[in-house]
Amino acid sequence: MKTRMMIKFSAICLMAVLGGGMVGCKKKPSAVPGPGPGMEGGVPVTTEPLSMPPRSGSGMLGERNQPPRLAADTVYFAFDSAVVNPSERPKLDDMAAYMRENPRHIITIEGHCDERGTEEYNRALGERRAQACREYLISAGMDAARLQTISYGKEKPMDPGHNEEAWSRNRRSEFIITGQ
Secondary structure, eight states: OHHHHHHHHHHHHHHHHHHOOOOOOOSSOOOOOOOOTTEETTEEOOOSOBOOOOOTTOOBOOGGGOOOOBGGGOEEOOTTOOOOOGGGHHHHHHHHHHHHHOTTOEEEEEEEOOSOSOHHHHHHHHHHHHHHHHHHHHHTTOOGGGEEEEEEETSSOSSOOSSHHHHHHHSEEEEEEEOO
16 A cells, blocks of 8 residues: 555656646645545445345334444344354345445444443454354455454444343344445
8 A cells, every 4th residue: 555655656756757737846745645534445435335126025224323234134142152153144144145246345344242241341242243244254255354353342233222221232243234
């Protein structure tokens, strides 16, 4: 990345020297040119979350102004566990198939926990949950460079309730798909 920026900077300097038509310069040097916001490796990248096409009658989640995602693509976990349950694996298999069909997309896997436990413990557990999904997708043939993880711990509950039903919905990993 630094090499590409240096090449662009050198090319601009060479054009300025050879161009002859340029006169004067700014008193304050400008930043080294390179990919700007919305650019990754010189390729435009959108930061708007994309949604997968609905499957098996699943509806979009739009509550609380969350980025669009499918309810079917939320992987749920048992209490105090970061193991992907066999019943949740088909969701990850569908995600891997979708990503193979859309090679420019990138996934951010969000790990979430219920409200029980300390902030520190839940951050670590959320990260382990996101990593478990990431490792499953890699084993299904996904390129690791297209898979990012983040843990929100107990910060972003899907259900604000304080009972087992609410807690079971909050123990999850969600997938944000970005790219073109």
